[in-house]
Amino acid sequence: MERVAGYRIVALLGEGGMGRVHLARTASGRLAAVKTVHEHLATDPLFRERFRRETLAARAVAGPFTAAVLDAGPDAVRPWLATEFCAGPTLTEAAGALGPLGAGPLAGLGAALAEALASIHRAGLVHRDLKPSNVVLTRGGPKVLDFGIARRAADETLTGTGEVIGSPGFIAPELLTADDEPSPAADVFALAALLARMATGRPPFGSGPAHQVLYRTVRGEADLDGSPTREWRAFLASCLTGDPAGRPTVADVLDWCAERSPADTWWERDPVAGLVRDHENGVAALVADAADGSRDDADAPADTDEADEADDAHESGAPEGGAGVGPAPVDAVPAPSPSRTDGARPPTDAVPYRARPVAAPRDAVPYDGEPGRGPARRRLLAFGGAALLTGGGLLGGAALLRRTEKNDPTGGRGASPAPRTRWARGRLLWTRTVGDLGPAGRVLRHGSALLITDAAAVTALDAATGAVRWRHPARGVTAVRPLGNQVHLLLSGLLFAPELLTLDARRGHLRWSALPDRPANAQTSPAPDGQSAFFTVDGGTTVLVSYASDASLWAKRSLGDRPWRAYGFDSRTGRTLWFHEGTRAAVTGIDAAGGRLAVGLRLPARNGAPGEEPLFVLRTTGATPRPEPEIPGGAPYPHAHPGASGIRYYARDSRVVAIDLAARRTLWRRTLEGGSPTVTPTATDGVVHAATADGVTALDARSGRVRWSRTDVWRLTSDDGGGIGDGPPLVADGAVYATGPEPGHEAKSGEGAFWGVHALDALRERRLWSVPVEGDGPSLAAAGGGLLHVCAGGTVQTFTGPEPA
Known part of the structure; x- marks a missing residue:
């Protein structure tokens, strides 16, 4: 069994721009999340110095609501960091099960998170990226993760001048406008944005393209409608003010929330307690699987310095002992498809990952169990570490175990059997890890190429295989x-x-x-x-x-x-x-x-x-x-000016408007329920597709008459709109693509409703195929040539319809 210093590696949980995250065990058997840094970063002296300083600072953080740093090896050949492993749902995941929080539960959450921030600030750090996905609900309560992008208040050498780190919707305006350096007041702003999200069920500065969210943040346009009480609304508004000096301190927030906190803790009751048990069971199953597959680790290297050569071979995916393959390569993981007939070849760096089958079953009825295994065994659909390493900082964003569970006939807690709704399942062709694209991220189809834009470069991939055609540095x-x-x-x-x-x-x-x-x-x-x-x-x-x-x-x-x-x-x-x-x-x-x-x-x-x-x-x-x-x-x-021609469609307030561009004349207006709509700017085969928070609607391009409407799916937007949110629905090849729950499962719109994507007939509404998507929900998507590309959780996943019968 592979080791990192004194930690026995159990499983690879995930990977980001800065390194890998492993589930590991100490000599005493305690679970930990061990992060190892990529080799190319380990050779950078500036990165090593930053890693050393941040690990030293993070080890000083101590509190009941923060994930403890256990140990670190900043001077190892491959630097590593071990943190407490936190099993449970993130607040992002729990929000879908809980719904908007009332005044009492919200106060309890606020008090716990304020206490966590106080612990971080006592260590001389500012978190800078507090958000729902960086908070895990465990048996012991909320745990704040991701101190990695935290910054010493007095140390100007940790990050570059003018560097802005944070997440749209939670980052304080003074960090966006460079009016002030990161301070505890920025964390108060982020905490208030998080509480507003949990109280109202929606982000306080809206959704949509990152630049629009940031614009609303700087303008101070917080949406606090739906706050539990007037008192809560006034308190959140005071924390979200644009003037850092005008916000309450963390101590003030802690006192205010503590006075209003109920005696009991809501995260110890269902549904959160059930979600926590689910995650713990998933971890137990993962550990058991690793133990079953481990035969003898007596000859395993003792630490990263001595194991460097063995690790290189292991990470390359080269077969060991002439049997099997190594861990899944992060660059491209093609799905097994022995009957493939499209003539496309997978990229040369793609290695099949046998431990992670991604091919869809051929039958059209999804089956949620594993034949031939014990009734208490659980299938993990997607999993990540308690704190993944990403390009944003040392620890990066949190991603936890998420799974489905077969009903347990032995009496153990299990999910209800899924309804046997017949539906065609799409196929996953290939995946490629691209990391966090950030606000500048774009995913576009151009002919047979898929263009990926991140903060450092534009990369052209072969759309059918995921192979890299070219990469041009551009910041x-x-x-x-x-x-x-x-x-x-x-x-x-x-x-x-x-x-x-x-x-x-x-x-x-x-x-x-x-x-x-x-x-x-x-x-x-x-x-x-x-x-x-x-x-x-x-x-x-x-x-x-x-x-x-x-x-x-x-x-x-x-x-x-x-x-x-x-x-x-x-x-x-x-x-x-x-x-x-x-x-x-x-x-x-x-x-x-x-x-x-x-x-x-x-x-x-x-x-x-x-x-x-x-x-x-x-x-x-x-x-x-x-x-x-x-x-x-x-x-x-x-677009409506004397040189233009044709008809274009706009979304204005709650209406879709058709404009004759040359005549600058309104042809028709259609009001849609569900809030502000988005609409495709041009028609497809005489149909315009619009979307609101309630679902997707197809309108007749000439009259505005509703052709069809669905409230069980929600828009999957093209990059023309900047990603999920305010962009138009994604329409290509006669299909409109949407997100939503698994067919046959009812769910409301929102973060908790995401299961996968659905291809709908653009003209006649019927579902063509559906497929689950790994990740917390797609942020960018593109389509063309019968392929759908979805970027979720830093990975591009490419799907197509089912094979012909």
């Missing part, structure tokens, strides 16, 4: 648009001017790049360009529009009265074709068509009145662009 990517044989990238941010990159779509090499460069003879403002930008492509012209954001007071102060500017570039060579300078205004959207550029503007507010939102139109034919009459109030519809 700060805020928009990606593949078109023909080119892939256009926009790089922009608060620290540098926008830049356009154009890559060859087949090989990934750079064709040209362009920075905003005003002509020398242009009579323009001397102010530099703003750091925010949009871009679009119209035929042979690529258009870049830069502007100064008004998303925060800090942005206004730092960027000043900079005008918006538009640049036209030759799409083949990058040569500047034309330039135009506007006035001071924020840009809300652009479109280029028919020789015209339309720019949606939000003018500065005057005398407290809301700013006007005109649509500026610029004729771009010829060497010198010429302004045309503005369209008052046209900014919300930037």
